[in-house]
Amino acid sequence: MKNKEVAKLLNNIADLLEIKGESVFRVGAYRSAARHIEGLSEDVEILARAGGLRSIPGVGESLVTKISEYLETGRSQYLEDLKSQFPQGLIELLQVPGLGPKKTKLVYEKLGVAGIEDLEKAVHERKLRDLPGMGEKTEQKIEKELERWRSRTRRYLLGEALPLAEEIADALRSCTAVQRVEPSGSIRRRKETIGDVDILASSDHPDEVITCFDALPLVKEVIAKGSTKSSVLTQQDIQVDLRVVKPESFGAALQYFTGSKEHNVKLRELAQKRGLKINEYGIFDERTGQKVGGESEEDIYRIVGLAYVPPEMREDRGEIEAAERWAADGTVPELVEISDIRGDLHVHTNWSDGLNTLEEMAAAAMARGYSYVAICDHSKSLGVAHGLSPERVLEQRALIDEANKRLAPFRIIAGIELDIRADGTLDYEDELLAQFDIVTVSIHSAMGQPREKMTERILSGLRNPYVQIFNHPTGRIIGRREPYEVDLEQVFSTAAELGVAMEINAAPDRLDLSDLAARRAKDYGIHIAINTDAHAAWHMDFMRYGVATARRAWLQKSDVLNALPVEELVQRLSENRARRLAVRR
DNA sequence: GCCGTTTTCGGCCCGACTGTTTTCAGTCG
Numbered sequence: 001m002k003n004k005e006v007a008k009l010l011n012n013i014a015d016l017l018e019i020k021g022e023s024v025f026r027v028g029a030y031r032s033a034a035r036h037i038e039g040l041s042e043d044v045e046i047l048a049r050a051g052g053l054r055s056i057p058g059v060g061e062s063l064v065t066k067i068s069e070y071l072e073t074g075r076s077q078y079l080e081d082l083k084s085q086f087p088q089g090l091i092e093l094l095q096v097p098g099l100g101p102k103k104t105k106l107v108y109e110k111l112g113v114a115g116i117e118d119l120e121k122a123v124h125e126r127k128l129r130d131l132p133g134m135g136e137k138t139e140q141k142i143e144k145e146l147e148r149w150r151s152r153t154r155r156y157l158l159g160e161a162l163p164l165a166e167e168i169a170d171a172l173r174s175c176t177a178v179q180r181v182e183p184s185g186s187i188r189r190r191k192e193t194i195g196d197v198d199i200l201a202s203s204d205h206p207d208e209v210i211t212c213f214d215a216l217p218l219v220k221e222v223i224a225k226g227s228t229k230s231s232v233l234t235q236q237d238i239q240v241d242l243r244v245v246k247p248e249s250f251g252a253a254l255q256y257f258t259g260s261k262e263h264n265v266k267l268r269e270l271a272q273k274r275g276l277k278i279n280e281y282g283i284f285d286e287r288t289g290q291k292v293g294g295e296s297e298e299d300i301y302r303i304v305g306l307a308y309v310p311p312e313m314r315e316d317r318g319e320i321e322a323a324e325r326w327a328a329d330g331t332v333p334e335l336v337e338i339s340d341i342r343g344d345l346h347v348h349t350n351w352s353d354g355l356n357t358l359e360e361m362a363a364a365a366m367a368r369g370y371s372y373v374a375i376c377d378h379s380k381s382l383g384v385a386h387g388l389s390p391e392r393v394l395e396q397r398a399l400i401d402e403a404n405k406r407l408a409p410f411r412i413i414a415g416i417e418l419d420i421r422a423d424g425t426l427d428y429e430d431e432l433l434a435q436f437d438i439v440t441v442s443i444h445s446a447m448g449q450p451r452e453k454m455t456e457r458i459l460s461g462l463r464n465p466y467v468q469i470f471n472h473p474t475g476r477i478i479g480r481r482e483p484y485e486v487d488l489e490q491v492f493s494t495a496a497e498l499g500v501a502m503e504i505n506a507a508p509d510r511l512d513l514s515d516l517a518a519r520r521a522k523d524y525g526i527h528i529a530i531n532t533d534a535h536a537a538w539h540m541d542f543m544r545y546g547v548a549t550a551r552r553a554w555l556q557k558s559d560v561l562n563a564l565p566v567e568e569l570v571q572r573l574s575e576n577r578a579r580r581l582a583v584r585r
Numbered sequence: 586g587c588c589g590t591t592t593t594c595g596g597c598c599c600g601a602c603t604g605t606t607t608t609c610a611g612t613c614g
Contacts, residue, residue, distance in 0.1 A: 029586035060587050100612050268598045
């Protein structure tokens with residue numbers, strides 16, 4: 001899958017064209033195509049072979065040629081030519097806040113600044129302030145940004161940023177001038193990583209809200225403040241932006257500040273076609289200039305003629321077009337919600353590398369309103385995690401049976417997280433696997449295998465008739481470990497055929513499958529299990545991040561395996577097993 | 586560079602803020 005690579009190619013071209021001073025629309029065309037290709041659920045290479053590049057929105061004749069050239073030869077003459085005109089470091093300079101294409105070009109041409117280090121030197125020597133259009137303030141701002149740029153390369157996990165945003169929102173609600181507060185931006189869309197935290201508030205006295213915000217104990221430093229907005233750094237150096245609007249504009253502002261930018265652009269274009277104008281203050285009739293809505297977010301979508309689009313879908317991945325159809329035929333799909341989840345199908349206990357006992361994990365599941373939990377400890381080959389020998393796992397099984405007698409109607413499902421070994425064989429014999437209510441499989445070793453070997457390894461694991469769920473299918477750890485090389489399309493198509501479910505692992509640093517991959521899995525008709533992989537009771541709270549990812553993948557309740565009531569779940573699992581065993585005989 | 590129930594040419598989302606200017610360009614979200 002070279003989608004990311006192609007997107008990067010186009011973005012690189014866009015960066016250089018920008019510095020070159022090309023039309024913003026031409027630059028925008030490259031970026032728009034890049035975004036669409038990155039968001040594509042199918043493989044761009046396969047699409048290219050089928051002659052279907054033209055069908056990608058934003059890709060016209062010229063880009064088809066450039067993309068095809070890149071896919072065939074691994075390079076682009078056009079990009080090479082551009083690169084030869086400018087030093088590589090200029091692209092890096094664009095990343096510094098406050099430095100756009102124009103200023104980057106300026107410092108390059110006037111001062112020979114060709115990268116971050118040159119820029120630091122020029123700032124240090126106070127050379128920037130004498131350039132046309134720049135001054136002392138600009139130089140100081142860049143100096144400060146450079147310092148921050150050095151330390152701030154990482155994005156934060158949703159699992160870190162969302163609790164922080166909620167804490168701040170709660171704190172602001174106790175400020176008397178505040179009417180409403182909502183986290184907005186990418187947090188509200190539940191993106192897997194977050195650059196900075198955006199909070200929206202409504203009030204008739206914005207200045208009081210700003211004062212209240214700047215005085216919060218978790219604020220370390222106020223970076224910028226105006227009459228309706230303020231940016232601060234928290235003690236952990238996360239940037240938080242607060243924006244305060246009038247109550248009558250709250251809905252429009254919430255829509256606007258939730259984004260994504262691409263979603264909003266598309267929404268506004270559509271509005272414009274219908275004689276309407278949307279901004280953060282409301283929605284207006286373009287002819288009369290009269291405001292026709294804006295107090296609630298629902299207003300905006302309804303007046304433009306769309307069904308309401310949940311924040312998690314707002315990524316310009318076809319949701320606007322879909323919302324148009326939904327509004328027309330009244331069939332708005334309801335995305336899965338946390339309240340739909342009936343149990344967690346992947347948790348650990350202290351029998352392997354978990355912290356809590358079996359009973360404690362069951363109690364934690366009950367406390368969350370679940371009617372079942374599947375205990376899936378590690379199998380024997382995962383030595384580092386005290387993987388269970390066949391004898392021990394049978395011992396645990398007996399204990400589970402006993403506990404179930406006491407806990408009914410709550411149900412502990414006896415499961416296992418079984419390693420698919422490097423050669424594609426499974427860690428237990430079939431006779432043992434037959435003892436489990438649910439068998440889930442994972443890759444925990446030899447993650448560097450080449451793509452074909454890894455794919456074949458996974459497929460052979462999935463083909464075992466006892467296997468029901470494939471855990472964290474790509475093995476990524478956000479920010480730390482890339483997904484292993486695997487042909488997901490083949491995995492999905494085999495899984496669909498066999499009736500094996502895929503996991504969305506809800507651990508905030510995994511979220512694996514990702515939103516895009518899960519949406520692709522749904523296209524194949526695959527069931528998704530949203531599991532926390534809890535190694536401690538409190539980890540079961542990660543479920544919300546898994547559900548968020550599922551919603552970003554457009555999943556509905558009916559797509560989610562653990563939204564089933566316990567009887568239906570157990571029946572489905574045993575029917576699937578029986579069917580597959582029958583085929584094998 | 587893309588795109589089209591107003592267009593195959595002439596558009597392309599919208600507003601705020603900052604710093605530099607003296608009416609605006611650049612940047613950002």
